[in-house]
Amino acid sequence: MTVTHKLIQQRPSTSVDFFAQNDSTIIDKVEEYKSAGKVISYDFDGTISEDTLTKTMTITFNSEDDFDEYSNDDVLNVGTDARIKHCEDNSISWSVEQA
Numbered sequence: 001m002t003v004t005h006k007l008i009q010q011r012p013s014t015s016v017d018f019f020a021q022n023d024s025t026i027i028d029k030v031e032e033y034k035s036a037g038k039v040i041s042y043d044f045d046g047t048i049s050e051d052t053l054t055k056t057m058t059i060t061f062n063s064e065d066d067f068d069e070y071s072n073d074d075v076l077n078v079g080t081d082a083r084i085k086h087c088e089d090n091s092i093s094w095s096v097e098q099a
Contacts, residue, residue: 002040003067004060004099007083011053011092018055019086020044026079030059038066058099 009018021027021044033039039061046057061067070076087094 001064002060002062003064004058005067006097006099007046007057007059007094008097009055009057009087009092009094011055011090014052016090016092018046019083019092021057021079021083023079023082026076029073029075033066033070038062038069 011018027044030039030042034042039059042057042059044057046055048055061070083094086092
C-alpha cells in the first residue's frame with residue numbers, strides 16, 4: 001500500500017525563504033528510489049498557501065518498508081539535516097504528516 005508524507009513549513013513572514021531542496025546529490029538519490037519503484041512521486045516545489053506563509057511538499061512511497069529504507073539512507077539524511085538547520089535558523093515551524 002502506498003504511503004504519502006507531507007512536509008509542511010510555516011514561515012513567520014514572506015521575507016523568510018522556505019527551505020528548498022536544490023542539492024543535486026539529494027535529488028539524484030531520490031530519482032534512484034523513483035527508478036527502483038520505491039518512490040512513486042514527489043513534489044519538492046510544493047504548494048504554497050494563499051497567504052504565502054505555508055508550503056507543503058509531498059513524497060509518495062510504494063510501501064512503508066520503502067519509506068523506512070529512504071528514512072535511513074545516509075545520503076538523504078544530509079538533506080534532512082540541512083532542512084532542519086534552515087528551518088531552525090529562520091524560525092520556520094514544520095511538521096511531517098503521513099496521509
